[in-house]
Amino acid sequence: MSENDKLTEEKIFDAATDVFVEKGLDGARMQDIADHAGINKALLHYYFRTKDKLFSAVFEMIAKKIFKKFAPVFDDDLNLEAKIRFFFREHISFLQANPRLPGFLLNEVNRNPARIKKLLNNIDFNNIWLQLYEQHKNELQKYNISQETLPQIMISMAAMSVFPFAARGILEGVLDKMGLDFNEYMEERKTFAADFVINALKK
């Protein structure tokens, strides 16, 4: 594969990423992707054969990118409170830079759950909760939080961070009518969400 090939394939992949995230699998047009990449339709098929294969490549890249953002929660050596603050600060910042990714991922997974299955198979979730519980055993026992509750807490944290972006179309409309700006709102949310969760755990 020459240096030039690499460039063309990348151009196509980047253009496809833009168009698929913007329009979804069903709404995206191969012609539109070709135009964005500055090449012709036939080349798309030369490099990726079918629309579905091109989409799968894009989808997998995005899914990995998003999951990777959750990783620091499991291996950092911060205490529980610092870790919660770290998570909301970093995660919301990432989504501010990529506001359309949550909606894209959630929608495409619901349309075709099989796509995410093989990615999840590489992960041992039982072990993740165990590891997390051991890391913060002292604090969690002090607050009377069992290991079984961790999934509920984690989903709640993901929800508080991701949902405003997934619901952006509605939330922006609501904030607009109150004279508030979405990005300022999300800036505030970094600390609000952290305080909220920490208070909830402390009781």
Place this chain on the structure above:
Amino acid sequence: MSENDKLTEEKIFDAATDVFVEKGLDGARMQDIADHAGINKALLHYYFRTKDKLFSAVFEMIAKKIFKKFAPVFDDDLNLEAKIRFFFREHISFLQANPRLPGFLLNEVNRNPARIKKLLNNIDFNNIWLQLYEQHKNELQKYNISQETLPQIMISMAAMSVFPFAARGILEGVLDKMGLDFNEYMEERKTFAADFVINALKK
């Protein structure tokens, strides 16, 4: 409009609701809707003229249905804690019966935010926060919660209820690998979420 007309139009509308929620606007096919309704394609156009008009009718119905479910939060005469418990119990129960609605609504709004704009225009949000704040002034002041914080709290509650359904494709995969069932998880969540929010507010 005869009694028979009403029936056909309703059959079409119901079939369209099923197919649009399942496949989305771009993925849905008029032929598929006709098959579900047990009539032929031409009749769809006779009653609704275009695919887009048919979709708009379905979308508007669903959006109203969902927003209506939030209404009791604003006019019930329960105290704050009881209202929070009421909300999660009722709202999650509604979504358990309609698990695909959140993903559908969020996705279609993000694809075309204009669709929701006119529905939001009928609502005076500033007044809603004011009303809510007055209703629970005593409790909110005791917990040192300002009126400006209400939108963050409300979005957090919506997130905790809605997000697991919007992310169902992923969450179900995760729970599966842990030997847990989605519906049992959501049953637990009705009380977990209420406790979580109440604790967070009380500090």
Place this chain on the structure above:
DNA sequence: GTCTATAGAAGGATAGAC
């Protein structure tokens, strides 16, 4: 009001020249 048949356009994919 309901059907069959078909127009007309659009989209994914490929053949073949360079």
Place this chain on the structure above:
DNA sequence: GTCTATCCTTCTATAGAC
């Protein structure tokens, strides 16, 4: 590896008979 031209299928929408 890249392009133009085109095939073939699918889809929305309409015409016209009953």
